[in-house]
Amino acid sequence: MAPEAEPRQPPVDPRLWRYAAASRSFFLVIALLSLAQTAAIVGFAFFTTRAIVDAIAGDDLTGTLAALTGVVVARALLSLVRERVAARASARVESQLRGAVLDGIARLGPGWTATRSTSHLALVAGRGLDALEPYVGRYLPQLVQTVIATPLLIAAMWQADAISGLTVLLTLPLIPIFMILIGLATRSVQRRQWETLSRLATRFSETVQGLSTLTVFGRQRRAADAIERVTDDYRRETMTVLRVSFLSGFALEFLASISVAIVAVAVGFRLIDGSLTLSVGLFVLLLAPEAFLPIRQVGVQFHASSEGVAATRDVFAVLDAAAAASAPPAQAAAPAQGADHRLRLEGVRVRDLPPVDLEARSGEIVLVEGPSGAGKSSLLQALLGFASATGRIEFDGADAASRPPSTWLAWAGQRPGLASGTIAANISLGDDDMPAETIQQALALVGLADVDPYRMLGVQGAGLSGGQAQRVAVARALARHLRGHAPVLALDEPSAALDAAAEQHLWQSLRTVADAGALILLVSHRESARTIADRVVRLNSAEVTA
The missing domain is CATH 1.20.1560.10 (ABC transporter type 1, transmembrane domain)
Incomplete structure (x- = not known):
């Protein structure tokens, strides 16, 4: 050649x-x-x-x-x-x-x-x-x-x-x-x-x-x-x-x-x-x-x-x-908070995991279940662009890869990913103009209304318990949604470090946010998550069933 x-x-x-x-x-x-x-x-x-x-x-x-x-x-x-x-x-x-x-x-x-x-x-x-x-x-x-x-x-x-x-x-x-x-x-x-x-x-x-x-x-x-x-x-x-x-x-x-x-x-x-x-x-x-x-x-x-x-x-x-x-396409403006949004996954496969087909719209909580290694977290990473995947991911009818995930998706992973600084600075990360009222509202939704937003944290969020750090990470995703920057929330095991009471408070808050127009993809192994889910998608090593 x-x-x-x-x-x-x-x-x-x-x-x-x-x-x-x-x-x-x-x-x-x-x-x-x-x-x-x-x-x-x-x-x-x-x-x-x-x-x-x-x-x-x-x-x-x-x-x-x-x-x-x-x-x-x-x-x-x-x-x-x-x-x-x-x-x-x-x-x-x-x-x-x-x-x-x-x-x-x-x-x-x-x-x-x-x-x-x-x-x-x-x-x-x-x-x-x-x-x-x-x-x-x-x-x-x-x-x-x-x-x-x-x-x-x-x-x-x-x-x-x-x-x-x-x-x-x-x-x-x-x-x-x-x-x-x-x-x-x-x-x-x-x-x-x-x-x-x-x-x-x-x-x-x-x-x-x-x-x-x-x-x-x-x-x-x-x-x-x-x-x-x-x-x-x-x-x-x-x-x-x-x-x-x-x-x-x-x-x-x-x-x-x-x-x-x-x-x-x-x-x-x-x-x-x-x-x-x-x-x-x-x-x-x-x-x-x-x-x-x-x-x-x-x-x-x-x-x-x-x-x-x-x-x-x-x-x-x-x-x-x-x-x-x-560079977003001409029609890809910032999503409106009250608009009806749709997310569609067609044959999305990460590595050698089974392909996933999924459709969801604003107002729904879709619970993704499955054993460890079935690809739950990998599916969210594909949405974020953190993992390469085959298949097609569409948001509002357009290829999701045509614009940065940060313009339509807010995420909280299994690791809180907090940095040294105030709790407010961690929640408003990437949004320097976030009002204090939004930060306080996000903290209240995750059950941390009594926590001082200006409390200083050490490296990797040192100074908070594991459950508190996890809720601060969820509050960061919720704050982006409340600001109208992310109509879709992707939450990976958000209650893994929470007790039953804190978990129930979080589930109720997520249901409230979804009813107000959010589209939530929830990865959880907790049975209690089914009580707030509109649909359940089950992943396993052989097939995907919805």
Whole structure:
């Protein structure tokens, strides 16, 4: 089978503008600085030529040397300003992209990360984003400088001497042609180097995680040998990248030198025969190397930033996946509290468990029963996107995967998942504007009306009993529903740590909430849960019956 062609990557990926807002103003500032630098280059050539001609003629050089000094100082200051602007912009872009990548991974959830190599994701969020510094801070500014400076310098040469301007215009395209050819080779070898580094990170991570098992079975030496082989591959790929970079630099310098030499020889012959004045000839000769310099520097900076260029493909792949997952369809607005909602599961299978068919609507409590290992918790994890599943899950007639579960589903698992902080902060997690009345109402529904919402908890909710922590977790799900953010409640063994009285209070509250319009999926092994259920779905190892 023929290998799949690698998609062409533009010099500046437009997604950079979308995901890193700092890059937009950065391009504008760099463009203005490039204009000023180009003017300084032309001014330097002009005043240097004038100083030499005046010195030969024996004229006063005071004004010319003062102007030349001013141009040199301005050019140096502009270079310094550009370096600082590029350094700050690259740091801001890197920070924004890292935050976007980490936020995107969090939005995609465990179900997505379970299908990816965590070591590769760590490499992308770490080394990959660090490699963007030369790409954003050096390559992109030089690209802008080339686009602006090269046409202006050729125009200045053409204005002074049309023959020299035409010579540069005809010889200049040779450099981009060779840059494109070399760039294709560089991209290929750099991509292989990045993929080898990803394999090395993955292999090392997996070996460390399974080191105890490898040692027990005497396979640790084989794992070390495998890491050594991948390390050698990475070393070879790195040397290949360096070799291509050196050859590229030589080719670009050679072509630029030949082109400048052609201009110099032509100017020399014309100076001898008197068809060209000394001032024009010197001015053109000083500008000729400057006309080729920007495009040569693009090639140099491209190789210096090639790892960042390769990393952007994986960085933007994560961001695109997160954007696709979090973008709701046009009709998927926030669910209204009093609306009639429907949840439908058709042939939903998690791992090798039996498929589940289920339909429920607002106002119902559907009790899911079954022995341990039958897939009760796994079914809820599939709804949340925490576990990959086959089949179809629909909410209000649309594929539930088309929008984040947080927009329609509130969940309380078997583990409370509380964090250090106040009880109120744990309940309002993800909703900074939650009113205190909603928090108090949610606590009352779970039987904790007498608990201070601003009581401080330790790590993992330390300071509460097991039953209290479980009820706080249920209160968090109820509060999201009361706020109108989640018409569906998924509760996994919410009464496992409760006594009979607290359990009965919780059941009555859930029945009240369902009668008010909630759709509740309740996983419980308690027989008392049947008293509030509208329907019971029984899971077992062989079949599903409703």
